[in-house]
Amino acid sequence: MKRRDFLQRSALTAGTLAWSSRLDTFVRDLRNASAGEGPWDVVRAAFLIPGDRIYLNVGTLGPQPRVVVDAVVEHTRQVAMTLPPSTDWHALKARVGTLLNGDPEGFVFPRNTTEAMSFIANGLELQSDDEVLTTLHEHVGGLSCWELLAARRGVRLRQLELPVPAGSSEELTDVFRRALTSRTRVISVSHVTFTNGTVMPVADIAAMCRERGIICVVDGAHPPGMVRVDLRAIDADFYASSPHKWLCAPQGTGLLYMRDEWRRRLWPTLASGGWNDTSLGAHRFNHLGTLDESRLAGLDAALRLQEAIGPxxxxxxxxxxxxxxxxxxxxxxxxxxxxxxxxxxxxxxxxxxxxxxxxxxxxxxxxxxxxxxxxxxxxxxxxxxxxxxxxxxxxxxxxxxxxxxxxxxxx
Ligand SMILES: Cc1ncc(COP(=O)(O)O)c(C=O)c1O
The missing domain is CATH 3.90.1150.10 (Aspartate Aminotransferase, domain 1)
Structure with missing residues (x-):
């Protein structure tokens, strides 16, 4: 091997190992930390937030821990060295699938919840007078895609009021049950509302939808990285999320999960090679042209950190x-x-x-x-x-x- 090749390869190997060896150090420090606040001091030190800064807005954007930044930078450097490590989609989907209890084959990695929700709404075949039910607690990122269909195709969008604060899960499901009409085609609802953290009974709502042939779309921007998410138990048609919030992944890291039937049925919004090859399943929707795959390296690091602390x-x-x-x-x-x-x-x-x-x-x-x-x-x-x-x-x-x-x- 020529000296230059050798140096490049060893730099690559060192780069690949650097963030994960830092993660190992973090895990060791966490184990060695005494009880009480000790382990949480170790967790705080894993972030780059200045000591005098009190950050109470992960609901908008999660601060990236040092290992996540390092994973992104190291991946970016490797790309610049023209030695891009290809994304191991299989491993990434498996890791997300384990965390969220979803079928690894159902995951797509758009840039954020907004993009995921647009992929869903634009990919359905909604017509004039088809009705979409949602709430007066949706974020523009989960709402605008339906507003666009209302403006462009005459889809009826109804936003329902929720009790504040909610008194029971049944009461929340009933808000939708009472509003159903023969034209209802979609219920689109947040899993945890951005307005006041209300946990919507999405599994019950999804079950109600299934009985009636209604499509259930969950805007899950918040729960991954915050609470246990069980996608198989929820069993909605679609679940959209933003790991750059509570999972503290790099900004511009989204998730879209779809039930098996939609992996072949949903129309792509963004078409690239293989857009109509249904044998690819949900992976068709990962064909988005040239991507910033460094953010996916950062997502991998964020998931590993989550595993290390324990969901x-x-x-x-x-x-x-x-x-x-x-x-x-x-x-x-x-x-x-x-x-x-x-x-x-x-x-x-x-x-x-x-x-x-x-x-x-x-x-x-x-x-x-x-x-x-x-x-x-x-x-x-x-x-x-x-x-x-x-x-x-x-x-x-x-x-x-x-x-x-x-x-x-x-x-
Ligand atoms: C419930 C909910 N949905 C969607 C979004 C939009 O997220 P993003 O900007 O990551 O697409 C947010 C952002 O705060 C949100 O709180």
Missing amino acids: DVIEARIRELDAMLVARLDDIPGVRIMSPQDPSLGVGLIAFTVAGLESIELQRRLSQANVRTRVVSEYGYGWMRLSPHVYNTEGEIERVAELIAGESGGM
Whole structure:
């Protein structure tokens, strides 16, 4: 082997190993960490968030941990060296399938939930006067694709009101049951609403749809990386997601899962070679032209980090931080929590108002204290939204509660 080839190959090997050996170090540190906050300090150190920054907006975008950034950079470097490692689709689908309990063959990797939802809506054969039912808690990323069909093809789009906060899963399913008509073709619903973290009973809604031959589309932008997701149990026709949120994968990393029959039936929105080769199944939809495959290397790293910490451990920690935050907020006079407090009905995204203080003003003041939040101004709700994740410390939750109490005049 020539010296230059040798150097390039060894650089490639070193590059391939670097992020995964850093992941090994993380796992060792995690194991060695003492109980209490110890392991969570190790988790926080795996992120690049500055120490004085309190990031409470994973609901918009998850911060990428160091290993994810490293995986993307190392992959990008290999591409630049003209030695691009090809994406191991099989392994990637298997890893996602294990995390979400889905058939690996059903996964597609678009850029985000918005793109996945557009692939679904545009790929169906909806006609004028066909009805799509959805809610007044959908994000534009899961709603606009239906609005477009309404404008272009005369599809009827009805947005239903949900109880706030929800009192039971049955009540939420009933919202849809009561609204069904003979024209209903699609129910499109968030798994966890972006507005206030309501957990929609998507398995029940999907079962109701199946009995009636209605297509069930789930906007699952939030749950992967936040709570256990069981795609086989949900058994919807489609499930769209954004691993760049709670899974903290690189920005521009989406997921689309489809039930077996749709892998052959759905029309592609974006056609490339093999678009009509139904033997490819859902993989037809991964033929998107030249891709930034480095983000898929980052997704792989994000999935491995998730496995290393443990999805159930992550969910339990998120719920612990949620409970702590809600308890502190509840103690502040004038605060009204808009999120369901029953853990089976709400998770991850805590929405509230403060009497006499516009959320947008509260956001401005928190931002001066280096706290990043989101205001749900959609539909005129005007709610402050906080979304804690595993990198947030208990001290940060206390600090934010103190700041809010101070702003509300409640201290
Ligand atoms: C429920 C929901 N759906 C869709 C989206 C759009 O996500 P993306 O920008 O990743 O497509 C969001 C973003 O916050 C969301 O909360």
